[in-house]
Amino acid sequence: MKKVVILGGGVGGTIVANQVARQMNSDIKKGTLEVTVITDSEQHVYQPMFLYVAFDQVIPGEAKKLEREILDRHIKMVVGSADRVDQDKKTVMMTDGTAVPYDYLVIATGSRPAPEQVAGLPEGGHLFYTEEGALKLRQALHDFEGGRIVITVGVPHKCPVAPLEFTFMLKDWLQAKGLGQKTEIVYTYPIGRLHSLEPVARWAAPVFDDQKIESHIFFNPEQVDPAKKTITSLEGETLDYDLLVAIPPHTGQDVIGRSALGDAGKWIPTDRTSLRMKGSEDIFVLGDATDLPISKAGSTAHFEADVVAANIVNLLNGGLGSIRYDGKVFCFIETSLTKATYITFDYLNPPKPSEPTEMVHMFKMAYNRLYWLTPAGLL
């Protein structure tokens, strides 16, 4: 019996499992194939919803469903914590001592926000990348009566459009609350423009001018002083704040470190087109877990998962598994509480953002509800 094991029950891992299980359904029924998802939580979380939780537009329950209900019923699900991947024995060792053997392994462990990498940030700042963080920020915004809000961005981070989205939505939200005139919004960014994507940065610059959003480029958060309410960059600039919202630096997962599969940041060296772990024929990596210089985002994981699933099905059917990932990414960009635009790009074609419209915002709102079809492998 062939065994396909997917480590990680996020969007990418779940898509791979469902697509392989659906396309190889008869093999699973015959008992010649087993597809297993290892996940550390029974809940599947649609993380982009936390942006809206911070503004009290949705509640966290709307971002979660049981993973078992999303997975094809022929897929085996193991809920537990993976201790390490043993490449020699082709096995995932669980912390409870059980072993999950594989013929093909898909590592889709994602990343985690690491605010602790910036001294003082956990005590002095807010974030909206976790449920807990978004709820605390929701309360802080609810209690906010005006002042100086600094938005800062660590490296690396996932969802690269989120800093701009949060900033624009915040501006709109403050205006609606009657605090627009009493608040300064200060946006910092690690490199020499407002966004890593040059066309997006060019588009955002006049919007910042128009909305009177102050910006500080070449600003990498290094230290926060919660008592003095200041943040200092590694470039040596210090800013005062009344409310600090951080997109914190991210790190790969500890299981990658324990397995000695990653670099110093626990990112796995991955071939950019085959999506195989470098030096391995039977381990695929996708989503945030890779060391690829592309956006860490659900959409990246989604498009990579399509390629990984196709290659695994191809290999199981005697093919060479040579289907290539072209670097495709698609992201919505919320530009206020009522308008949005989108970008799409790949390794060869840069994005071209278009004028924001209410229609794209409405589509994004609809997608937030339709999301569950994506991990199901249907959308």
Place this chain on the structure above:
Amino acid sequence: MADAVKIVDGRNSFCPGPLMELIKGIRQEPVGTVFEVWSSDKGSANDIPEWVKRAGQELVSNVEDGDIFKIQVKKIK
């Protein structure tokens, strides 16, 4: 033994891009590490040296090699 140069392959990386990849490397690797950023984006040949100066790191070299730019940076603090 000569220090190994750590390649940061930022070719065809629109987002996060070569400079952000270098910053990631500088944040996670030890002092003394030499990085060589490969970029297909001409802007990097200007942006990276500017950031290196602001961050107090050392620009070792900045050359155009065919279609790509190769910029070496040493982490000194």
